[in-house]
Amino acid sequence: MSGAALYALLRNFADGWGLALMMGVFLLLCAWPFLPGGRKNSEAAATMIFKDEDDDR
Template identity: 50%
Template sequence: MSYDALRHFADSWGLVFMALTYILLIGWHFLPHGHHASKRAAAMIFDADPEKTEADHG
């Protein structure tokens, strides 16, 4: 496969693949289980971790 053929393939189908991947990843958060996981991940920094102490943070 020559460079020009590879470049043409990447310009056409690579863009389609990246667009579909983007739509899939963004759409995942609007599903019920994806929305719940996103909310849990967003609030994770506010949860107390009983195993860590002040000394662990420097």
């Protein structure tokens, strides 16, 4: 397989299935915070930096 043929094959894949795969991953990551239990995890992540704030008093 020549370099040009390999390039054309990979470009066709990226234009079709690769784009669909990236779109699916993007939509999954956008929906991730709205899954059940997401509020608890988001709250824990938002307050994590304050966990050790009162330990030295």
